[in-house]
Amino acid sequence: MPKIDRTQILKQSLIFSGLQDEEITELARLCSEKRLAAGEYAFWEDDSPDWFYLLAEGKVKVVKHSSTGKDFIIAFFEPGEIFGEVAVFENRPYPASAQAVVDSVALGIRRGDFLKFLSRRPEVALRIINVLGGRLRTASGRLRDLAGERVEQRLARTLLMLSSKLGPSLPFTRQDIADMAGTTTETAIRFLSGLNARKITRSARGKIVILDELKLKLLGEGPPPL
Amino acid sequence: MPKIDRTQILKQSLIFSGLQDEEITELARLCSEKRLAAGEYAFWEDDSPDWFYLLAEGKVKVVKHSSTGKDFIIAFFEPGEIFGEVAVFENRPYPASAQAVVDSVALGIRRGDFLKFLSRRPEVALRIINVLGGRLRTASGRLRDLAGERVEQRLARTLLMLSSKLGPSLPFTRQDIADMAGTTTETAIRFLSGLNARKITRSARGKIVILDELKLKLLGEGPPPL
DNA sequence: TCCCCTGTATGACCTATATCATAGTCTACC
């Protein structure tokens, strides 16, 4: 994994872009670089919230474990996105674990440093409000889906949600999809086999390509009201 | 419903308490009073996000409808809490509907006015970040529960969550509980009948009193690992 | 007062989906 350019990363991130150069430099000094091998954790659920993270390279998933041993994937994050922020702002333990999916690099900022920086930068606070708002909106949709829709709809919507963020080619396993939709790997496999047979998707090991978004949307809507 | 004292309401709210008197006065001028009869809606899902609300009196529930017709209750709000903020910050349609459960009064602030006020008040922005963070934390817990826990656990946890916020006496119907836990009214009724029989709760029409929180917690944890 | 509507209660049935089992296939690492 090559050396990264911190100021470049910061400038390109959603929440810090638009800051003055000297502010970026100040931030860069506060950052420390965390290299995570695939599978390694940035933090675990219930750890104390010492660090706020900005993903520089790679891919990170945020996972919550349940009493039955089944994992639920809250979100995947791409470079430029922040994670761990909820715990930092509330000063309460991380509500979930963050695990690198591939070799990754994150910029970590200490809780205190970040809060101090933030209190003097209302624009950044507003950006964060926007990010959190977006996540809450997504979460409320998913809550409704998990509570009221059947697996087929949930799976279809999960794929659509991912493709709206990442494009039609999705680098996820059936298990990932299952853990996001709140179902089992077997069910996700069966569902995707069906989609492949109907040419709605094409998929290989760890990869799903959406061919017919329209049909998938129809599936996500549920059976036509009779 | 009696006349309300706006400045008093604002001062006692989580996000505006601590502001200077003249700031409160300024805010009070921006507010308009919305009286909602029981059952009336402050806004509907997909409405355009014109107003930000602070509940002054009464009780409001935020509900998301699903394609199957089943409702899911995202949250109940008490006086002093804000709602509708996600839509306002993102300038996108409200993600859910807000309905008064009993006769209520809300203070509404126009989107533009509120954002202008906010951009000059970083402390308020930080408070809002905290509120949103808390809601996200709650949401991620509920997501995990809906995805991985069985109804019995979900119902128990729903009751516990409510009692930690409101105390042991809960003014909710079985249907409310079901719509929060993502199950059916019948299942919620059966569950609560069981709890009553075991003296863990005592309940009447539209009311549930938790008698034995400890036993309820055990139920929420799930069956002891064998 | 009476009536209707909402909330509570309970039983019978049914199905969506989890579980369990088994197997083949790819790939990353030794």
Added chain:
DNA sequence: GGTAGACTATGATATAGGTCATACAGGGGA
């Protein structure tokens, strides 16, 4: 190049809990 482990695949079976039907009680409005 071989091998272990992750990923995909598919069938058989079990069951949690949703669905449907019926009934009754309390409370608020006419």
